[in-house]
Amino acid sequence: MQCIRIILCLIFFITCNKSYFAVKSDQIPFLKQLSDEVISGIIKANYREAPIDEIFPINQIPFSGIRLPQKYEHPCLLFNQSNQDRIRMRKNRDPFRKWAIQILNAALDYSSDPTSSLLAELPRSKIAKLNAFAWFLNGNQEFLQTAKSAMMNISDTSPPVTAEGGKYGQGWGDWMQSAEALQNYAVSYDILFYQFSETERNLIEQKLVDQTDQLYNYFSHFPRDFTSTQLSIGTGISKNNHIIDIASGVVSIAMVIDHPKSQKWFDAAISQLQSGLALIAKDGSYREGAYYGRFVASRMFSLFVFLENRTGENLFNHPRINKFIKWLIAMEKPDGSIPDFDDAFQDKLIYKPLAVGLSSQGSELRYLFDLHQERHRSSDPAWVDVFCVFDDTVRPLKPVYETTFMDGGQQIFRGENESFGLLLAEPGRPNISNHDHIEPTSFTLSAFNKDLLIDSGYGQRGVNNKDRNWFTSCRAHNIPLVNGLGLNQNPVWGDELGGNLENIFHSQSLSSAQASAYYQDTEIKRKILFNSKDYFVIIDNLESNYRNRYSIPWHGLGDFSRKSNSQVEWQQENVKLIAEFISLEPISISTRQGLHTLQVTDLRHTTASVNFKPDTEAQLISVFLPDNDNATNIDHIAIQTKGKSAARKVISKKYSTTDYIIISQAEWKCEEFSSDAKIAFITTENSYTFSLEDATYFSVNDEALFISDKPIDIILDCNTFSGYVDLNDQASVSIELYQYFDPGALTIDHKLIDYHWNGESICFLIDQSGEIQSGTIRDLEPISKSTRSDLPTLLKLSSSFYPEEEFDSMNYYEKSQIRNEIIDYCGSSIISLIDSTSTIPELTSKIYGISSGLIGSMWDASENFKFNLPQSFRFKRKIGEHLYDFYDEGYITENGLFIKSLRFNINDKYFLSHARDFSDHKLSSLYLQFDKYSANSQLESYQNKNSYLIEIQKQNERGYIQTSYSQNGIIERTSSSLSFQKxxxxxxxxxxxxxxxxxxxxxxxxxxxxxxxxxxxxxxxxxxxxxxxxxxxxxxxxxxxxxxxxxxxxxxxxxxxxxxxxxxFHHFQNISGSISLSNKSEEEGFIKIREIIKSGKWRLSAFYTNEPETEISAIYRSLKFSTETKIENEKYVIQNFSFHPIYSISARIEVGWNVVDNICNKASLGLFSNNKNRIGSEFSMQRLGEKNSMGISCILDVSLLQNETLDIYSSIFWQEDGDLDRYEIIISQRGGCISPGIYVYRSQDGFSRCEGYLTWKF
Incomplete structure (x- = not known):
């Protein structure tokens, strides 16, 4: 492959006239252009600078002056002398009894000799900690001797030889291993302090002091020379998860060893910890991703416990840490795992139980810990900390999950079937981290506790993975690609690395969010629509000033198969992910093999890429339907329009719903819906909820629901009358929304707006995009929403007339934040000054990015310094009548040039590409186009197995015909298709x-x-x-x-x-209805007649069927009061009244009588509270035959684990003479795979019934 560039250059010389190499029109000479591109390709290569705030302590989150007490008493970290007996006695009750057994078993089960000089310190420290605490629990001298032997044989410290400070796996290991060992030793020494002689304590303390002092000395550092060791150490410990872990170890030792340097270590480590924690954004999101968020939590939560016991300072309730805990809760998928975005492994780290008794989120952490306790390793020494600090009096409470993190650029979608979707629009260069994968607009999906659309995270071996470049590349993520490329990370000439999260909306029927980015000279917009239950609609819009080859890859797990020209499927056991792709332009679907993360190595990772022909723009709708019982399918549906169009309907048997997805170039009508929207998504559950793009109206049965004077994007939930409006950069828009009651108040983005209600519709004028809400003014009090900015603003000072007085009145936290903001502003001002005075301002202002990026690229997967220079080459030139475009990407190493990927394009008609993203995979493809014919061939080599594809297509304005042949191993596949439209x-x-x-x-x-x-x-x-x-x-x-x-x-x-x-179906003004017949079978066939009349707040309806069943009702609804009169089967009348004086509190009055006998059968009065747990009581009088009775009934619905609830119903009735008539009790648990219940009934006539039942869900 290294000869390809030379061969292509020779082709130019041979096939082109020599005169073309001279200066013609505005083109520079050929040879000069060629040499310039070779040189600039190295400088403009795809590398990124190291984050400056991970090198220098620029930012810190403020702590309120934590000081180390001068008095040293032992024990002091996990417990003290006053409560140690109470802690020890916990072993006699659950759950501590179980954990005590785990700790004792782990203390006995070690395979290494703790006295061996060849044993690394991390495993030795684990042996010491487990045995020390095992001795504390039961006083067994064998545990004591094992722990003391481990402590007495701690190794001498050694100078650093790698970037992490020591040789991995030997002695103290790297810096992070040594810090974890120090934390374990600190606990062990604290517990065993009085079991050592003074001589033994001096020996142990000297070993711990030496290692602690070495870490302290490398908090900040500057290379003394240019040897590989000094360069690899760089400027000291990175201010990220590394410094959090290492500072935790240093602080732990400083709190248990009375040494002259202890206070210095403590203060410096706390300062470094503050710098590392600055990677927690204001909304709580952690810049290095969910895995490293859990990692730092597992390290620093133990430290926070130590600090609370030693200093009395509870950092769990620090505002930033509290938000961080909420983010950790939100990032947890229903199966207890995390989404693998950025560098990530699936972890077994313990952190939740450590914060249960000390955090304001303790109940939610307890709930999640109880739910997934089996995920943690039983031998983890962290169980010692859990045993001591866990508060079992805290009751578990199902979390109220947050879904939007603007600072982190993360939007979460949760639904039925354990659905979990994550949309990323992470911030750009100012907030980048070394563990970031650059993937704006990426989307991942899991359902039924299986990963379906994946991000490969770290790979199988983390930074040591030989294919790490693949895992971190844009091609390994679910983001749109432009000419096969994602973002160029070059600090000077590259793309902006971040995305924007916008247009967020959530209701019970529909959730939506949009991520936008700009790279490769293309504007990318991705909108996610989630029906709040089980499937996703993803709308991609790509637009550029240049013709590009757009492709949108989707990385799926499972056995892959094509179902049609527009539909593919991934299958895992009984779970499948159906993907339907909808576009007005011709698309082709290509596949390739991919790599995957450690926990799914037994599953196939297949990438399905939706490819477009060269154009300036592309638009695609992708529908993803997770399914495990064939309960959901998607079908084509007829649509009336004069332009290009496509329509689908999604039918759910499980929820008995039908939803619609429509894309059209002109006005359209589809079933009862009509609009001029370019894209429409309509759900029909309960009431209509719709999302429209570039629309001015939307009607159902020719009755308008929405009208505007200009095309806008709108989402509207007609059930709650809430939504989102995007004006598409227009100054102002007049909107009319149709509903039959006055909302009382209307807001846009939590700001009250004027409106006019004419009895049938609401008219208003808005000049900004935002969320629409309706209700009383009290209901619509503005709620705080986090917003993201790359640089903080000094609003507090700049808007004050007396800044000095206001600054003096600020607390410590606010002053620290102001300090950070001033540093940021000063830095940006210096760069602006250099830009304005330098002759080459772009290069000067980015000199740090260039140097740090190039130096960083010299590291291989093992973090050893070596020659590994990123390289790219771009040659684009018009020669004669042909436009040639060549691009490659690779590395210059000591072994020569390694080409990772290349593409060669001539006039958008001849396209050759080759990619070698990971070590055992190669993919080459060739595309040819002649007039209306096109041909595509693909050769793929994966793990020494070859597969190939040949595809031919003819297209005209009325449709296309296509045939393809592929072979993968011994399996052959052919596909032929014909599509037309006239x-x-x-x-x-x-x-x-x-x-x-x-x-x-x-x-x-x-x-x-x-x-x-x-x-x-x-x-x-x-x-x-x-x-x-x-x-x-x-x-x-x-x-x-x-x-x-x-x-x-x-x-x-x-x-x-x-x-x-x-x-x-018929419709006339305010009257609509239907007459329906079915001959499914004699038993199940039916006739149904339904009529509805609307007038203001009134709604009259009539329903008839031959089952037989009739129903006539009249309903009046308002915000505070509603009433309904219902006649059933022509003889029974029900009248009820409902009052809603306060949110979540309702009162109900119901009266029922038999019209034929003219007697009242029931009268009742009830009061209910409808919060997360429902509780209520109802007093009623009933007539059964000639008997009258009165009684009271109570209900209680309590939320349990996951989606399970405990339902309790009890009632007791008395006869007219006061004797007991009957009582009834029902207790049931529902929502899980196994649902138990009990039913008890006893009546006055002696009839008794007691049943227990158990149901299973398969």
């Missing part, structure tokens, strides 16, 4: 063969103003139809529409099982 007609045909399996897909559509029709069917290799559907819609007039739907059930060809469903 005026109102459209159709798709696909024939797929995968090994011995055949699949045929046929669909057709006819869209018109009066008639729309669609059919779809699939056949397997036995020619049996395993699904079929025929849909027709006839519009009789503007007010009437007739639809028919014929469905053939799966895996059958028995026409007697054919299901049909016919409906006549």
């Amino acid at each position: 005026e109102n007609y459209a159709g798709d045909l696909a024939i797929n063969q995968n090994g011995d399996n055949f699949e045929y897909f046929l669909a057709g559509r006819r869209n018109g103003n009066l008639l729309s029709s669609a059919f779809q069917t699939k056949f397997d290799n036995k020619r049996r139809s395993y699904s079929g559907n025929l849909y027709n819609s006839i519009t009789v007039s503007n007010n009437f529409k007739l639809t028919t739907d014929l469905m053939l059930p799966a895996q059958t060809d028995d026409l007697e099982e054919l299901n049909s469903y016919t409906s006549l």
Whole structure:
């Protein structure tokens, strides 16, 4: 591959006339351009600078002057003399009994000799800590002797030989290993202090002092020479997770050893700890990612316990630490793991129980700890800390998860089926960290406790992984690529590395957020729409001034298969992820193998890339449906429009809902919906909720729900009348929203706005984008929202008339924050001054970025200093009538040039690419285009196994025809497809063969103003139809529409099982309804008639079916009061009234009587509290036959673990004479896989019943 560049240059010389190399028009001479690109390719290569605030202590989070007490008493870290007996007695009760057994077993189970000089200090310290505490628990002398032997044989300290301070795995190991060992030794020494003689204490203290002093001396450092050792140490310990871990070890020793330097160590380490904790953003998010967030929590939470016992300072309730804990809670997936963004492993670290009794989030931490306690290693010495500090009086409480972290650029989506989605728009260069993966707009997804769309995180061996460059590259993440490239991280000529998180909205029916970024001269916008239950709709918009080849890769886990030209699937056991891709332009789906993280090495990682033809813009809708019981499917649906369009409907059997996804170039009508929105997503559960892009109206059954005078993006939940409006940079927009009651107040982004309500709709004018809310003014009090800025602003001082007095009145925390802000402003001012006076300001202001980036690139995976210079080469030139574009990326090493990837493009018609992202994988592809024909070939080599693909396509304005052949090992696959669209007609045909399996897909559509029709069917290799559907819609007039739907059930060809469903919809002003017939079977067939009349706050409805069942109701609703009158089956009338004087409190009055007998059957009065736990009571009088009774009933619904609840219902009734009539008790647990319950009933006539039951969910 190293000869490719030379060969391509020769091609230019041979195929082109010599005159072309002279200066023509505005082009520089050929040879000069070639030499310039070679030289600038090294300077402009894809590397990034080291974060300056991880090298120098620029920022700190403020602590309120923690001082080390001068008096030393032992024990003092985990407990003291006054409470040690109480701590010891914990072993006699659960859960401490279980942990005591774990600790004793771990103390006995060690395979190394603690007295050996060859044993590293970290494992020796673990032996010492476990045995010291085991002796404390039961007084066994064997434990005592083992612990003392380990302490007496601590190694001498050694000078640093690597960046972390020592040779890994020997002696004290690296700096972080030595710090963890010091923390373990501190606890051991504290417990055993009085078991050592003075001579033994002096010997032990000297060893610990020497190592502590070495770490202290390297808190800050400057290289003494240019040897590899000194350069690798750099400027000292990095101000990130390293310094948090190492400072924790130093502080621990300073608190237990009475030494002249203890106070100096303590103060310096606390200062360094403050610098490391500055990586916690103002909203609590941690810059190095979720894994390192847990890592620092596991280290510093033990230290916080020590500090609280030793100094009385509880740092768990520090404002920044409190937010950090909330972020840790939010980042935990339903299975207890974390999303693997940035550098990450799946961990077994212990941190939650350490904060249960000391943090204001203790109840939520207790809940999560109880839920996933089995994830932690039973032999971890941290159980010693847990045993001593855990507060079992704190009751578990299910977390109220936060979802948005603006400073961290993270948006979380949670739903049913353990769904967890994460959208990233992390900040750019000012907030970058060494462990960051540059991945703005990346999205990952898990459901059913399985990772489906993944980020590979650290890889299998962390920084030592031979393929680390692959894991950190943009191609390893779910982000759009431009010409196969992501962001160029070069500090001078590269892209802005961050993204922006915006347009955030959440309701019970729909959640949404948008991430935007700009790289490779392309604006990227990714919007996530989540139906708040089980599936995601992702809208990507890419736009540039240049023609580019756009591709959008999706990294999935599981067995991969193609289902159609627009649908793929990943399968893991009984769980599958269905992906449907929708675009108005032709797309192709290419696949390749990928690497994966440690915990999923037994699963296939396949990347499906959606590719577009060269253009200045691209738009794609990706629908991801996790499923484990075939409860959700997505189908094509007919749409009426005059431009290009595509529509899908998502049908959920589990929730009995149908949602719609529509993309169109012109106005459209689809079933009962119509709009001019370019993209629409509509959910129909309870009430309509819709998301529209570039829309001025949206109607249902020709009844408008939204109108605006200019195209805007809008999300609206009609059930709660809340939403989000994006004006798309327009100055102001008039909007009309239709609803039948006055909201009382209306806000945009928590600011009250004027509106007019005319009885049917709300009209208002807005001049800013933001979230819409409605309700009373009291309900709409502004809530604080975190906002992100790259540099803090001095609002507090700059807006004050008396800054001196205000500064004096600030507390310590505020003053420290002001200091940080002043440092930031001074730094930016200096850079601005250099820019304004320098002849080469860009280079001068970024000299730090260039030097630190190039030096950083000299490190290999083992962190050894070696020659490893990043290199890139870009040659773009018009020669004759052809435009040649060549680009490669790689490294210059001591062994020569290594090319990681290259691409060669001629006039967007001939495209060659080659990539070697990881060691045992190569992928080469060739694309050719001739007029309306195009051909694509791909050769992939993975673990010495070859696979290839050949694809040919012909396209015109009416559609395309495509055929492909691929072979992976011995499995051959062919695919042929045909798609066409002419005026109102459209159709798709696909024939797929995968090994011995055949699949045929046929669909057709006819869209018109009066008639729309669609059919779809699939056949397997036995020619049996395993699904079929025929849909027709006839519009009789503007007010009437007739639809028919014929469905053939799966895996059958028995026409007697054919299901049909016919409906006549009608709409006239405020009256709408339907008549529906079904002949599913004689038993299950039905006739349904439904009519609805709306008028202001009133709603009248009538329902009839032949089951038989009739219902007529009249409803009046307002914010504080509602009433409903209902007539059932023509003889029973129910009247109820509901009052809502206070949020979450409701009162209900209900009266029911039999119209035929003209007697009252029931009268009741109830009061309920509807918070997280529901509680209420109801007094009622009832008539059963000739008997009258009165009684009281109580309900209590309590939230338990995960989605489980405990439901308790009890009632007791008395007869008219005061005798007991009956009582009833029901206690049940629901929501889990196993649901137990008990039912008790006893009546006055002697009938008794007592049942216990247990149900399983499969």
